[in-house]
Amino acid sequence: xxxxxxxxxxxxxxxxxxxxxxxxxxxxxxxxxxxxxxxxxxxxxxxxxxxxxxxxxxxxxxxxxxxxxxxxxxxxxxxxxxxxxxxxxxxxxxxxxxxxxxxxxxxxxxxxxxxxxxxxxxxxxxxxxxxxxxxxxxxxxxxxxxxxxxxxxxxxxxxxxxxxxxxxxxxxxxxxxxxxxxxxxxxxxxxxxxxxxxxxxxxxxxxxxxxxxxxxxxxxxxxxxxxxxxxxxxxxxxxxxxxxxxxxxxxxxxxxxxxxxxxxxxxxxxxxxxxxxxxxxxxxxxxxxxxxxxxxxxxxxxxxxxxxxxxxxxxxxxxxxxxxxxxxxxxxxxxxxxxxxxxxxxxxxxxxxxxxxxxxxxxxxxxxxxxxxxxxxxxxxxxxxxxxxxxxxxxxxxxxxxxxxxxx
Amino acid sequence: xxxxxxxxxxxxxxxxxxxxxxxxxxxxxxxxxxxxxxxxxxxxxxxxxxxxxxxxxxxxxxxxxxxxxxxxxxxxxxxxxxxxxxxxxxxxxxxxxxx
Numbered sequence: 001x002x003x004x005x006x007x008x009x010x011x012x013x014x015x016x017x018x019x020x021x022x023x024x025x026x027x028x029x030x031x032x033x034x035x036x037x038x039x040x041x042x043x044x045x046x047x048x049x050x051x052x053x054x055x056x057x058x059x060x061x062x063x064x065x066x067x068x069x070x071x072x073x074x075x076x077x078x079x080x081x082x083x084x085x086x087x088x089x090x091x092x093x094x095x096x097x098x099x100x101x102x103x104x105x106x107x108x109x110x111x112x113x114x115x116x117x118x119x120x121x122x123x124x125x126x127x128x129x130x131x132x133x134x135x136x137x138x139x140x141x142x143x144x145x146x147x148x149x150x151x152x153x154x155x156x157x158x159x160x161x162x163x164x165x166x167x168x169x170x171x172x173x174x175x176x177x178x179x180x181x182x183x184x185x186x187x188x189x190x191x192x193x194x195x196x197x198x199x200x201x202x203x204x205x206x207x208x209x210x211x212x213x214x215x216x217x218x219x220x221x222x223x224x225x226x227x228x229x230x231x232x233x234x235x236x237x238x239x240x241x242x243x244x245x246x247x248x249x250x251x252x253x254x255x256x257x258x259x260x261x262x263x264x265x266x267x268x269x270x271x272x273x274x275x276x277x278x279x280x281x282x283x284x285x286x287x288x289x290x291x292x293x294x295x296x297x298x299x300x301x302x303x304x305x306x307x308x309x310x311x312x313x314x315x316x317x318x319x320x321x322x323x324x325x326x327x328x329x330x331x332x333x334x335x336x337x338x339x340x341x342x343x344x345x346x347x348x349x350x351x352x353x354x355x356x357x358x359x360x361x362x363x364x365x366x367x368x369x370x371x372x373x374x375x376x377x378x379x380x381x382x383x384x385x386x387x388x389x390x391x392x393x394x395x396x397x398x399x400x401x402x403x404x405x406x407x408x
Numbered sequence: 409x410x411x412x413x414x415x416x417x418x419x420x421x422x423x424x425x426x427x428x429x430x431x432x433x434x435x436x437x438x439x440x441x442x443x444x445x446x447x448x449x450x451x452x453x454x455x456x457x458x459x460x461x462x463x464x465x466x467x468x469x470x471x472x473x474x475x476x477x478x479x480x481x482x483x484x485x486x487x488x489x490x491x492x493x494x495x496x497x498x499x500x501x502x503x504x505x506x507x
Contacts, residue, residue: 127477
């Protein structure tokens with residue numbers, strides 16, 4: 001099996017556009033949660049979101065037909081462009097067939113569908129825009145990013161709710177390991193900030209809704225209330241280790257393990273055995289012992305059930321070592337970017353490895369007896385991170401765990 | 409997706425007039441980011457770089473602008489600006505006057 005280098009990263013999140021804004025936000029322990037910018041939020045009981053601030057697609061996507069793109073594809077193209085630049089990636093003509101794309105999404109073209117349905121049901125306009133399909137299909141972001149760079153190898157879009165990016169990166173990793181591709185642009189994108197999407201999440205009764213938007217998401221804290229819906233995209237350049245070595249590019253980290261399991265239990269209630277098994281599978285593939293993991297980027301949604309369950313999962317998977325793990329939920333800052341989460345959080349993890357800092361869990365005010373591990377509360381922590389995992393445990397019980405280690 | 413508003417005053421333009429021709433050319437020019445003066449009735453979609461997807465996007469624009477429905481068989485005949493103008497005139501003339 002071949003080794004896989006991460007040579008490029010790009011991110012768009014509620015911290016802003018780009019890796020710089022993202023890392024600065026995490027290190028400043030800043031919240032990206034604000035009052036939602038929807039023009040007509042009156043029917044929403046919850047009006048808090050972690051939106052990408054002041055995103056102007058024209059500014060970031062010169063030369064690309066914006067009309068053809070739903071917001072989730074726009075975000076993916078911007079993150080993809082940063083990742084390609086960051087990796088100094090160029091492909092020889094013969095390499096295009098060996099380079100692919102794997103960009104997942106949970107919700108897909110929500111804002112396009114919103115316009116479509118409003119025209120039909122509310123405005124009684126019989127005509128739908130002819131770009132509606134190219135914009136709304138879940139695979140649109142993967143196709144657009146692939147088209148932008150002429151990636152003619154494997155092209156896939158994994159949609160596993162909030163684990164979409166985790167699985168997308170994991171599957172791309174396995175393709176390179178198995179020799180089916182040499183380079184993969186992998187990640188996720190979601191832009192679900194529309195009134196109907198908010199209504200369905202409200203109906204699940206899992207959204208945080210305190211008076212102060214900035215402190216809404218409080219993972220692992222006793223006073224946690226729930227999720228803050230976010231948006232964004234993360235894209236990583238995964239590359240055959242030898243190819244990366246030969247061209248002398250900086251390697252951010254080595255992607256070493258991927259565990260994928262399904263609860264096959266309840267459609268929303270998280271399981272324990274299957275997520276713990278996913279962690280063990282990722283560690284086994286990585287050839288890492290549990291005690292070699294220093295940092296965990298938790299799924300950490302901030303719901304009562306998720307955070308308590310994830311704590312139990314970590315104890316199950318890591319045994320006595322669980323108490324020595326530095327665990328954080330960066331969702332406390334960038335919100336829950338749905339199908340982009342796994343990519344955004346893997347990028348946070350890798351930046352932490354490179355810069356020897358564990359990003360914090362912000363808005364942590366009091367310990368919960370059900371969450372009794374070390375969640376790096378409120379402030380980033382300088383520490384050497386040799387190896388880490390990033391968890392994505394989705395509604396529907398589909399679990400993806402990625403293991404990374406310091407490049408060496 | 410740009411939300412073209414339902415245009416009320418578009419019907420005020422007489423389809424037979426040169427003004428109507430200018431309006432159609434203006435819509436094509438705006439959509440394809442071309443200079444209107446470079447477009448004539450003889451200009452073909454191919455010359456203007458309008459592919460099949462651009463074509464149906466244009467049809468959508470005309471439908472919204474003139475509040476009409478253009479049948480598929482008419483759309484298939486549209487390969488040049490002249491054919492577009494002719495087809496639109498045909499559809500607009502046949503349409504029962506709206507209240």
